[in-house]
Amino acid sequence: MTERHILVVAHTGRDESLEAGVTVCRLLADAGLTPVVATDSVDDLRAATGGAALRVLDDSDTGNKHDVAVGDVELVIVLGGDGTILRAAELVRGGSAPLLGVNLGHVGFLAESERDDLADAVARALDRDYLVEERMTLSVRVKVDGEVIWQTWALNEATVEKASRERMLDLAVAVDGRPLTSFGADGVVMATPTGSTAYAFSAGGPVVWPSLDALLMVPLSAHALFARPLVVGPNSSLSVDVLDRTGATGVLWCDGRRAFDLPAGARVVARRSSTPVRLARLHPGPFTDRLVQKFALPVNGWRGGAEVDATPTGAVTLPRASDRGAGGAADADVAFGAEAAEGDAR
Missing domain, CATH: 2.60.200.30 (Probable inorganic polyphosphate/atp-NAD kinase; domain 2)
Structure with a gap:
């Protein structure tokens, strides 16, 4: 059976995020997985978990080789605000792992779940019970x-x-x-x-x-x-x-x-770019609802009815990480061989 690798990205400089990171690592360990963490958070998480077994993601920024390659990561659970999600997107750039954000910040527009839903989010991640939405970069x-x-x-x-x-x-x-x-x-x-x-x-x-x-x-x-x-x-x-x-x-x-x-x-x-960012969605729905929720928009008095089509749009169901090959496509952004034909060099 192929070993599963789920990356946990947390802003360990903040107590709430560190606590959430410890919770997720323990939930993954209880399910028989060894959590994968980034090089800049491994020491904090090991100390906070009392020396729990952790694996470390290869760091493409420094070239340091560690336990798990980016292309072998199935999913990234991100604990924090949008800034932490952007950091996670950097870490797995070039791979195919989607990002599942749990909002610990303010607006958290890119996040999928809130702090209170943490255990449910991990359970659904383990069951691969999510859709994947591709975002242009x-x-x-x-x-x-x-x-x-x-x-x-x-x-x-x-x-x-x-x-x-x-x-x-x-x-x-x-x-x-x-x-x-x-x-x-x-x-x-x-x-x-x-x-x-x-x-x-x-x-x-x-x-x-x-x-x-x-x-x-x-x-x-x-x-x-x-x-x-x-x-x-x-x-x-x-x-x-x-x-x-x-x-x-x-x-x-x-x-x-x-x-x-x-x-x-x-x-x-x-x-x-030819390489999108993939977001894992637990609650797919109209983007309008996300706008209303995140910006706390006033909708009292709207007279719409139940006939409104609430079918989610813009979400793309992709093969789960276990159904794909281990390797991720390399970021094609650095190869600009067709540049002269693209019209932007003038």
């Missing part, structure tokens, strides 16, 4: 004089921001390699539908249902008449140039986790 590159000098990915957004508070950035934006406009601004957000309820939402962008394949561009405090949020097709490319007019420099942030300093003259290109 961004492939992000930084170019200088046409040469790619840095590349990464993002689940929520890639944001070009001013590096110094006192100086506005001069930016030029383009879609599909064609110039659109230029303006002074604090920055520009390029987001996925998942990220439409994150930074892009705070900047006045539209809420985009995750079942829709699209890319968003949302200016940040732009000093311009035409600086409206844009929604383009999933096969388009978005680019932002940091113009060398005032000498101001920028910084690129991806999901608020990975940063790169942008010199004047740099171009940031974002397009759809």
Whole structure:
């Protein structure tokens, strides 16, 4: 019988998250599994569990080889807020394991369950009783004089921001390699539908249902008449140039986790990545209900009836980890062999 590997990701610097991590590890151990944990939390969890048996995930960031490869992970149970889920997505990038989020934060938009449902969530994870929803991600590159000098990915957004508070950035934006406009601004957000309820939402962008394949561009405090949020097709490319007019420099942030300093003259290109993030869903339902719940929207007085179709949309049922091969597809974002034909290099 093939051994099952379930990764537990917890923000062990917070007592509530550490306590939840201990609970999940014990529940998995009681079911006959040895929990898998990340390198940055193994010491805390071992100490908190009294030296329980744990396995350690290979760390692609450092190249350190440990007990369990990313491609062998069946499921990731994430304990925390959206930031912890974004961290978990980094850990298993390139694998096929879905993320099951248990919200211990505030809004927890990406999470599936709340703290009170922890035992039930683990039981259903062990029974493989969940659906898997794929979320689009961004492939992000930084170019200088046409040469790619840095590349990464993002689940929520890639944001070009001013590096110094006192100086506005001069930016030029383009879609599909064609110039659109230029303006002074604090920055520009390029987001996925998942990220439409994150930074892009705070900047006045539209809420985009995750079942829709699209890319968003949302200016940040732009000093311009035409600086409206844009929604383009999933096969388009978005680019932002940091113009060398005032000498101001920028910084690129991806999901608020990975940063790169942008010199004047740099171009940031974002397009759809070939590698999605998979989210495990225990309670599939209309995205409208999730919006109402997470943002506590007032719906009293609505006169809709029971005839409303509540069939979940946007969820894709995928083979469980046990039905797939052990290896995960490598992230194709780093192979840009078709770049010249994609129109974003101009």
